[in-house]
Amino acid sequence: MQPYVPSNIASQLAQARAWLFDLDNTLYPAHTDLFAQIDVRMAAYIARYLGVSETEARKLQKSYWNSHGTTLNGLMAEHSMPPEPFLDFVHDIDVSALMHDPRLDGALSRLPGRKIIFTNGTVRHAENVLDRLKLSHHFECIFDIAATGYVPKPHAGAYHHVIAASGVRASDAVMIDDSAKNLLPAFKLGMVTILAAGKPEWSGPDPDPDASHIHYVTHNLGGFLDELFPGQSGA
Numbered sequence: 001m002q003p004y005v006p007s008n009i010a011s012q013l014a015q016a017r018a019w020l021f022d023l024d025n026t027l028y029p030a031h032t033d034l035f036a037q038i039d040v041r042m043a044a045y046i047a048r049y050l051g052v053s054e055t056e057a058r059k060l061q062k063s064y065w066n067s068h069g070t071t072l073n074g075l076m077a078e079h080s081m082p083p084e085p086f087l088d089f090v091h092d093i094d095v096s097a098l099m100h101d102p103r104l105d106g107a108l109s110r111l112p113g114r115k116i117i118f119t120n121g122t123v124r125h126a127e128n129v130l131d132r133l134k135l136s137h138h139f140e141c142i143f144d145i146a147a148t149g150y151v152p153k154p155h156a157g158a159y160h161h162v163i164a165a166s167g168v169r170a171s172d173a174v175m176i177d178d179s180a181k182n183l184l185p186a187f188k189l190g191m192v193t194i195l196a197a198g199k200p201e202w203s204g205p206d207p208d209p210d211a212s213h214i215h216y217v218t219h220n221l222g223g224f225l226d227e228l229f230p231g232q233s234g235a
Contacts (some may be wrong), residue, residue: 009215012174013228016172017173018115021117022117022178024129027135027221028099030178034097037094043057046075088124096132099133104221106231109138116162143162159185159189173191174193183195193215194217194218194221195211195218
């Protein structure tokens with residue numbers, strides 16, 4: 001049985017020419033909690049770079065995330081920190097908890113149009129994750145934080161850069177992300193938006209009256225796409 005999707009959105013999904021996928025907590029379940037490792041390494045790097053305690057580093061980490069959109073942006077703006085060493089350090093994590101999802105693998109092979117990764121992480125991190133998930137072959141390119149000039153989602157400039165650099169037309173595109181706020185700029189540009197939520201109770205269209213920019217919510221991306229574009233898994 002296919003998931004319920006409003007007919008106009010289903011039509012756009014069937015005719016999509018490009019799919020923009022977030023990486024972390026989108027192409028794999030949030031319960032694997034890779035970000036816990038990144039979070040620890042961020043605090044350690046900040047403490048060492050600024051010469052502060054890890055307690056103070058964690059306060060700055062969260063403060064910059066709230067005030068600048070990402071911790072990295074705050075560190076660059078407030079401390080002129082070069083981004084590359086920070087990104088290399090914080091993404092040097094163990095991805096062995098990630099498992100291949102045959103339904104997602106098969107569904108990706110049947111999606112109409114191009115498949116692109118759009119992440120606030122790095123290319124190296126994305127490649128590491130995709131290789132572990134055995135999904136690398138589905139994606140033609142990766143737009144990471146460096147590719148957007150260190151302008152992160154959800155800043156509009158990041159989306160405009162990806163569209164211009166890839167040649168994707170927003171009205172022909174679908175964006176899938178685990179962050180509702182990251183989907184708002186995509187919606188404003190005319191994309192179909194899918195929230196890859198981590199909790200089953202969020203499943204269904206328009207889960208929240210304040211989230212009208214989200215066309216669909218799923219807690220099982222592989223199952224959702226497999227049922228939307230049915231076929232033999234792994235094909």
